[in-house]
């Protein structure tokens with residue numbers, strides 16, 4: 001018996017070692033090294049419909065994304081959830097078209113049939129009812145295949161600064177909270193997101209949108225609000241100044257500047273970067289869908305699991321490049337690019353080193369391989385990878401845009417341990 005107990009103790013001990021071994025990687029990223037890799041799910045978290053200032057019916061928009069083989073979609077209208085009864089005048093709907101062409105309501109009827117389209121009134125006063133998220137779920141969701149996530153673009157401002165935050169997986173509307181500064185406005189809205197997440201006991205991801213829209217944010221402001229963990233490193237709206245200008249850094253540069261401050265001075269976790277569409281126009285026009293998305297690695301297609309994976313940084317952002325593997329383990333970043341014939345890929349490992357005078361967003365190494373690898377030296381605050389394809393983006397939102405993928409910063413966790 002004694003021997004048996006000892007043996008059992010040994011087994012438990014061994015099991016303990018296995019269980020407490022870091023989850024395949026010290027810092028988020030892929031768990032591919034622990035047996036079979038988890039599946040990737042493609043999704044867009046920033047979409048507008050007729051529920052606010054988009055110009056097509058929510059069903060038409062959801063149908064488009066599903067047909068393009070997205071796994072999940074968040075409809076994120078401005079300061080409204082797709083709930084309750086909402087009617088819209090046909091004349092107003094047709095008036096939103098940016099390009100002359102077929103009637104929006106006729107297209108809707110053609111796609112879903114006469115019976116699907118509910119109208120009331122006559123003549124100039126004729127209205128159509130907008131389908132709610134619950135109705136859309138019934139029509140489009142498929143277990144393991146397609147998921148709709150409730151979302152809102154909390155649309156606030158401080159003076160000329162646009163403070164837009166997408167809350168994903170919420171249940172109750174959060175009205176813009178206002179504030180006495182850009183930072184205060186951001187904080188007040190994020191506090192409401194956190195309050196709801198805690199009260200409902202579910203993960204709600206909040207991403208700050210298009211920081212360069214009206215050049216609303218500085219890197220210092222993005223750094224200071226450490227409770228914000230996500231921001232849009234790419235947003236497909238052509239009007240958001242993605243590349244910055246002579247006096248303002250681009251979105252990607254802002255990311256490094258903010259993360260250099262967070263990790264170098266504040267001992268706070270870095271921002272993760274999401275890519276989104278922010279689509280508004282579905283009948284021609286240039287604010288169109290399909291430009292930017294995220295790929296989340298999760299056990300299965302479930303809103304809570306997707307949000308939790310994002311919170312762990314287990315996702316990457318894309319405007320066209322697909323990664324089969326993103327792994328960070330024992331100080332080594334390994335990627336596997338899904339290469340396409342005739343296309344070449346340049347991977348830049350970018351980060352910021354420790355110490356005074358370090359350059360925010362320094363290029364550490366460049367690789368032209370399909371399986372680029374970076375070994376951390378130990379003097380980095382963090383490292384991230386950006387892969388740029390030789391292929392032009394098929395529907396560019398800025399001049400000379402190439403297809404890209406951005407992975408999340410890694411190598412920073414020890415610096416903030418005990419602080420978040």
Ligand SMILES: [Zn+2]
Nearest residue numbers: 153164209210
């Ligand atoms: Zn916005």
Ligand SMILES: [Zn+2]
Nearest residue numbers: 046048153278
């Ligand atoms: Zn938007």
